[in-house]
Amino acid sequence: MLCLFCKRDSQGSRSVEHVVPESLGNTTMTLPAGTVCDACNNYFAVKVEKPLLESPELIALRFHETIPSKKRRIPPLLGTVGPGLPAFVQRYVDGNFMATISVESDALPYLISEKPSVVNLPALVDNWPAVLASRLMAKAALESLAQRLLGNPIGMRSLVADPQLDPIREYGRYGSGKPWPISQRRIYDVEKSWTLSTGEVVQRVWESDFLYTSFGEVYFVLAIFGLELCINLLDRDLRGYAAWLQTNNHASPLYHGKNS
Numbered sequence: 677m678l679c680l681f682c683k684r685d686s687q688g689s690r691s692v693e694h695v696v697p698e699s700l701g702n703t704t705m706t707l708p709a710g711t712v713c714d715a716c717n718n719y720f721a722v723k724v725e726k727p728l729l730e731s732p733e734l735i736a737l738r739f740h741e742t743i744p745s746k747k748r749r750i751p752p753l754l755g756t757v758g759p760g761l762p763a764f765v766q767r768y769v770d771g772n773f774m775a776t777i778s779v780e781s782d783a784l785p786y787l788i789s790e791k792p793s794v795v796n797l798p799a800l801v802d803n804w805p806a807v808l809a810s811r812l813m814a815k816a817a818l819e820s821l822a823q824r825l826l827g828n829p830i831g832m833r834s835l836v837a838d839p840q841l842d843p844i845r846e847y848g849r850y851g852s853g854k855p856w857p858i859s860q861r862r863i864y865d866v867e868k869s870w871t872l873s874t875g876e877v878v879q880r881v882w883e884s885d886f887l888y889t890s891f892g893e894v895y896f897v898l899a900i901f902g903l904e905l906c907i908n909l910l911d912r913d914l915r916g917y918a919a920w921l922q923t924n925n926h927a928s929p930l931y932h933g934k935n936s
């Protein structure tokens with residue numbers, strides 16, 4: 677068994693790879709141990725996912741949408757309760773408290789005199805750090821292809837060997853070459869909810885698909901809380917995707933044709 681990224685023998689690897697980071701709410705889209713070796717799995721966790729998840733943009737998303745990390749923690753957010761008065765807000769998914777707000781003692785007279793008291797928090801931003809997001813997309817694109825080939829050892833071997841995929845593989849794993857462009861745009865409101873046939877109301881955390889354009893290109897499309905990210909697997913070029921959007925009235929490939 678060879679690793680999808682470094683192509684080394686991954687027979688003894690133990691770690692289960694998450695296509696979308698677990699700390700963004702993904703517990704189901706995973707690859708069995710060995711598809712990605714332990715060294716590559718650890719590299720992505722430390723060098724790509726961690727800095728992305730700890731960027732101000734992703735901390736705001738994880739906080740506002742209460743997405744717990746795998747340790748069931750929601751990252752705290754630093755806001756203000758008044759001019760020059762910081763407030764440290766921690767939300768919880770477990771236990772008796774929904775949130776705690778910590779302020780310095782000089783904020784107390786202000787909080788007592790001001791009615792109503794308001795905590796100002798950084799808002800959501802739809803523009804993720806481009807290079808980290810594109811390296812995550814490069815990784816997730818290849819892993820999504822691998823996921824479709826589970827149980828097909830010949831297909832998996834040719835995926836690992838395919839030289840056409842080496843540029844994006846090496847960009848994702850080693851950061852090789854120029855930054856790979858990705859598209860980022862909002863396709864539905866971050867708070868949008870869906871009612872299931874059971875009557876349960878849920879948010880859609882992430883969804884993904886491939887787009888094959890008439891130019892023979894392959895794009896990977898991933899939406900996380902309604903922010904659609906898109907990457908071309910074969911080339912550092914988004915023109916085919918832009919042309920597809922033009923032709924399709926700026927619909928999302930996730931909700932178009934066979935995908936709708």
Ligand SMILES: [Zn+2]
Nearest residue numbers: 679682713716
């Ligand atoms: Zn590897």
